[in-house]
Amino acid sequence: MSSTVLSVRRPARRSALAALGALPLLGLGALSIRLPGAVSPGAPSRGLMKFDHQLGWVKGIQFGGYLAALDRGYLAQEGLDVNMIAGGSGTDYRTLVSSGRAFVSESNVAGMIDGALRGQPLVAFAAVMQRDPGAIMSPADRPIRSVHDMVGKTLGVPNSVRAQLLPLIRRAGIDPDSIRLVPVGSDPSLLASGQVDGYYSWSSTAVPALRKIGFEPHWLHVSDLGVPGYGQVLIAHRDTLAQHGDVLVRYTRALIRGWSWVIQNPAEAAEMVVRKYAPPGTDLEEQKAQADMMRDYIMVGDALTHGLLWIDPAVFQKAVDMGREAGSVPPDADIDLSRLVTQEVVRAAI
Numbered sequence: 001m002s003s004t005v006l007s008v009r010r011p012a013r014r015s016a017l018a019a020l021g022a023l024p025l026l027g028l029g030a031l032s033i034r035l036p037g038a039v040s041p042g043a044p045s046r047g048l049m050k051f052d053h054q055l056g057w058v059k060g061i062q063f064g065g066y067l068a069a070l071d072r073g074y075l076a077q078e079g080l081d082v083n084m085i086a087g088g089s090g091t092d093y094r095t096l097v098s099s100g101r102a103f104v105s106e107s108n109v110a111g112m113i114d115g116a117l118r119g120q121p122l123v124a125f126a127a128v129m130q131r132d133p134g135a136i137m138s139p140a141d142r143p144i145r146s147v148h149d150m151v152g153k154t155l156g157v158p159n160s161v162r163a164q165l166l167p168l169i170r171r172a173g174i175d176p177d178s179i180r181l182v183p184v185g186s187d188p189s190l191l192a193s194g195q196v197d198g199y200y201s202w203s204s205t206a207v208p209a210l211r212k213i214g215f216e217p218h219w220l221h222v223s224d225l226g227v228p229g230y231g232q233v234l235i236a237h238r239d240t241l242a243q244h245g246d247v248l249v250r251y252t253r254a255l256i257r258g259w260s261w262v263i264q265n266p267a268e269a270a271e272m273v274v275r276k277y278a279p280p281g282t283d284l285e286e287q288k289a290q291a292d293m294m295r296d297y298i299m300v301g302d303a304l305t306h307g308l309l310w311i312d313p314a315v316f317q318k319a320v321d322m323g324r325e326a327g328s329v330p331p332d333a334d335i336d337l338s339r340l341v342t343q344e345v346v347r348a349a350i
Contacts, residue, residue: 069258129231143218
């Protein structure tokens with residue numbers, strides 16, 4: 001498929017916030033792809049190759065491109081029968097893939113680096129959101145607009161984000177002890193109730209949900225502070241890349257078509273997801289608002305010049321360098337970028 005540049009320009013309060021908060025919690029030559037003619041990772045179904053995609057959360061518009069590829073027949077046209085498995089707060093996505101229990105799943109740049117440090121044999125092969133939607137949410141009437149605005153504040157952030165913020169705080173000449181960074185789980189009601197001054201979440205999911213319960217947020221993207229990243233990085237076992245590279249290429253090609261359709265038809269995509277795939281009670285208007293926000297994270301940067309789902313190893317290298325500076329990546333840790341991320345799949349799929 002050729003690349004097409006697209007023109008882009010309320011349940012109970014606590015349970016709704018808890019649901020949105022769990023969402024973000026989280027060299028090329030060496031990875032040469034072999035393209036065996038008809039290798040199936042699972043038992044064939046109706047003549048199609050069958051495998052599992054472990055989703056990063058419950059089914060919703062944040063996975064709209066995957067579900068559109070399934071619903072509109074793009075997967076079947078590539079000879080694939082993919083089981084989209086909903087995730088949850090207790091699902092260990094990286095372990096499921098590294099152990100072979102899931103064929104593909106999602107992570108992020110920080111998660112992939114952590115996996116490399118833990119010896120997980122994972123490779124990133126595509127990225128849905130070219131701009132990381134991770135952001136520090138704060139009340140609109142008391143916004144956090146910069147690192148300096150964090151002084152004297154309490155921020156709820158995952159440990160991985162804390163490790164990314166620390167070098168930025170030091171670079172700004174700020175004493176890290178002047179900002180209280182507290183580890184948090186999946187309950188952004190801490191922000192709405194005023195228990196923290198800032199809270200890390202995905203803006204594309206948090207903003208619509210917070211607005212629904214009457215809380216107007218301001219959001220500061222961590223990428224705007226210099227933290228490199230993507231949203232929804234597609235991952236597989238390195239053996240999968242070597243043995244079933246053709247399957248990953250065909251899957252990525254179908255997903256590109258699925259996400260292209262979602263971008264062009266956000267309202268229709270949200271309706272499709274809510275009607276057929278999302279859990280009962282999923283709010284359609286909130287899903288539509290998320291779909292509208294997601295376009296600006298998907299159709300930006302390299303996606304405009306190279307095509308949807310593009311991935312760049314340089315983003316991972318910058319994150320590794322920042323991790324070494326922060327101390328989250330040991331100075332003697334050997335992280336081989338050629339084994340951590342590849343462009344070969346998306347190049348072949350576009």
